Amino acid sequence: MLMEYLLAGLGQLFTFENILLMSIGVVIGLFVGAMPGLTVTLGVALVLPFTFGLDSLSGIILLTGVYCAGTYAGAITAILINTPGTPSSVTTAWDGYPLTNQGQASGALRIALYSSVIGGLISGIFLMLFAPPQIAKIALQFGPPEMFTLTFLGLTVIARVSGTSPPIKGLISAAFGLLFASVGIDLVSGVSRFNFGMNFLNAGLNIIPACIGLFAIAEVFYQIERRRKIFIQDMPDHSDTPSNVSWKDLFKHKLLLLKSSIIGVGVGAIPGTGGSVASFIAYDEAKRTSKKPELFGKGSYEGIIASESSNNGITGGSLIPTFTLGIPGTSSAAIFLGALMIHGLTPGPDLFRFQGELIYTVFIGFFIINIIMLFLGFFASKWAINILKIPNSILYPVILAFCIIGGYAIIGTLTGVGVSLFFGVIGYLMLKNGYPPAPMVIALILGPKVEESLRQSLILSSGDISIFFTRPISVLFIIIVVLTTVLPLIRGKKLLNFFRKRK
Amino acid sequence: MYLNSRKYIPSISTALIGLAIFILVPFQIDLSMVNGNNVSGVDARTLPYFLSSLIVLLSVVEIINIKRKERVEEYKKMSKTQYMNIFRVCLTFIAIVLWIVLVPYLGFIIAMIILLVSVMLLMGNRSWLQIILVPLLTSFLLNYVFTTFLGRTLPTGIFF
Incomplete structure (x- = not known):
């Protein structure tokens, strides 16, 4: 069955149209990833409306291209100008920029690209082999209590997706997200909630206009306030010797490469942990086990390998819970989830039962995208600096135009633009006051599932909450909730100390 | 205080x-x-x-x-420039609201051109060539991609 799917998938992907779409996705991803201030999430949200006119496969591989390439591209500016394009490239800058100062920018860029591609490919293997059969089969046995404890697990993640913000602010953001998710007709009783007399709110708030507002319009407002004209005026003048770094040099560190990629996959598969956590852990681990730890922070190739392979290992890892359980691993994955639903696909075990061929084709596409990224990444490292010279007064108005058309296209009425603008204002105020938007997005997605499964469970047990403690899978999730809440606190403290030392 | x-x-x-x-x-x-x-x-x-x-x-x-944490952090009074920058954000918000109101009358292309010109001016762009070209290209290109390639309908106004 698997082989049939794979062969059919290969046939579907190797068409001119799909190769072109994957390449376009990679180019857009390289652009948004390389621009400090533009995030991968923003890129995926803005490209999503362009998938409406495409079939499901073409739309999803286009988004996958943006996601994978955007995750890598942060390394380019991290290495060249010490400005990470994405938060997960911070550790790449620690060693990449010193290498640039030593005239080895080309070598650093090449090793970052190779490591990212290998990290992405390894995560693709995990995504293909481990996600569907095991997790999806278990998910088939889920009733409302299991679904509640699972979605509750997704919600406990929320404090951890707060980034540098205090966990309390993450929880407040999530609580508002759950409240926004409750807008519309209550599915259990049929009662309308918080519609304020506006009929369009009875259908609930659509997740995609909300994401466009929270991540893109908010960023436009923020940049208008900052009034920075351009990211860089001129490229810093560093003498650069042509790179003689090859695959051989990379494979000298094959164990480090494998270990860091697996760290990326593992961390990515735990909802809410994110790329920056994976790269910090992998960097820390690489330094601990290196024969030359003194080089870390002064221009170590090992540091770049660990950071970039773990960073791209996240991409496949975060899609595992998204596809199999419908729980987004990162904010980008949350938009992926929205994209799947827009294209009529229901994430979870049914996705593999009824859309197996499509999903396996997407998985193969994941590999091809990483290979395309290898070729286009070479060009990107040369022109990335030039895109930083685009004036903000051109870039952000154009992004705003994409936001508005995206908000409109999702519903086909101006209410979508209104919802995007509403969330844009909220996102801007949150950004200004240190409230992270990612917990709000995850809560918006999980909210209806949490409430529905909780109420169905309590109806089944006539209000007795012991139903959650008497079913094995439900108990397992409760144990995981406790473990995943306590362990990161310990590990986080260690990482925080490590990060403070770096500062 | x-x-x-x-x-x-x-x-x-x-x-x-x-x-x-x-x-x-x-x-x-x-x-x-x-x-x-x-x-x-x-x-x-x-x-x-x-x-x-x-x-x-x-x-x-x-x-x-x-x-x-009160003793640790010191808050500085906002400067006039900062107030002006927040005022620009408010104007951008108003410009988008006006876009929503006017688009049924002006149509997608004209309303988008007006919005983009306003936002570019608010962001301090004073190059007339850019102010003319960027909104025109963006509006026509987005309209073309969405209506022709993606088969979506965008709002049309009195003119087109």
């Missing part, structure tokens, strides 16, 4: 919004139409009540946390 109290504004605001939602629940969620007994003990109002209370509680905790 003003500078010290400014840092409490976000948390006080979230607490007040939480409180407002709590008060709004019975007005916005009408249970009088629901038939039958509620055996589960959880109804359509339970989660909103719980969440609004949680927001108030967490905001109060955050206020206490800020109070504890």
Whole structure:
């Protein structure tokens, strides 16, 4: 069955149209990833409306291209100008920029690209082999209590997706997200909630206009306030010797490469942990086990390998819970989830039962995208600096135009633009006051599932909450909730100390 | 006094919004139409009540946390430039609202050109070539891609 799917998938992907779409996705991803201030999430949200006119496969591989390439591209500016394009490239800058100062920018860029591609490919293997059969089969046995404890697990993640913000602010953001998710007709009783007399709110708030507002319009407002004209005026003048770094040099560190990629996959598969956590852990681990730890922070190739392979290992890892359980691993994955639903696909075990061929084709596409990224990444490292010279007064108005058309296209009425603008204002105020938007997005997605499964469970047990403690899978999730809440606190403290030392 | 109290504004605001939602629940969620007994003990109002209370509680905790750290942080008075920058954000917001109002009359292309020109000017762009070319290219290109390639309908106004 698997082989049939794979062969059919290969046939579907190797068409001119799909190769072109994957390449376009990679180019857009390289652009948004390389621009400090533009995030991968923003890129995926803005490209999503362009998938409406495409079939499901073409739309999803286009988004996958943006996601994978955007995750890598942060390394380019991290290495060249010490400005990470994405938060997960911070550790790449620690060693990449010193290498640039030593005239080895080309070598650093090449090793970052190779490591990212290998990290992405390894995560693709995990995504293909481990996600569907095991997790999806278990998910088939889920009733409302299991679904509640699972979605509750997704919600406990929320404090951890707060980034540098205090966990309390993450929880407040999530609580508002759950409240926004409750807008519309209550599915259990049929009662309308918080519609304020506006009929369009009875259908609930659509997740995609909300994401466009929270991540893109908010960023436009923020940049208008900052009034920075351009990211860089001129490229810093560093003498650069042509790179003689090859695959051989990379494979000298094959164990480090494998270990860091697996760290990326593992961390990515735990909802809410994110790329920056994976790269910090992998960097820390690489330094601990290196024969030359003194080089870390002064221009170590090992540091770049660990950071970039773990960073791209996240991409496949975060899609595992998204596809199999419908729980987004990162904010980008949350938009992926929205994209799947827009294209009529229901994430979870049914996705593999009824859309197996499509999903396996997407998985193969994941590999091809990483290979395309290898070729286009070479060009990107040369022109990335030039895109930083685009004036903000051109870039952000154009992004705003994409936001508005995206908000409109999702519903086909101006209410979508209104919802995007509403969330844009909220996102801007949150950004200004240190409230992270990612917990709000995850809560918006999980909210209806949490409430529905909780109420169905309590109806089944006539209000007795012991139903959650008497079913094995439900108990397992409760144990995981406790473990995943306590362990990161310990590990986080260690990482925080490590990060403070770096500062 | 003003500078010290400014840092409490976000948390006080979230607490007040939480409180407002709590008060709004019975007005916005009408249970009088629901038939039958509620055996589960959880109804359509339970989660909103719980969440609004949680927001108030967490905001109060955050206020206490800020109070504890009070000595460490110093708040500077906002400069005139900062006020102007926030004013520009407000103008951008108004420009988008006007776009929503005007697009049924002007159509997507003209309304988008006007919006983009306004935002570019607000962001300090004074190159007339850019101010003409960027909005024109963006509006026509987006209109073409969405209507021709993606088969979506965009708003048309009086002109086209």
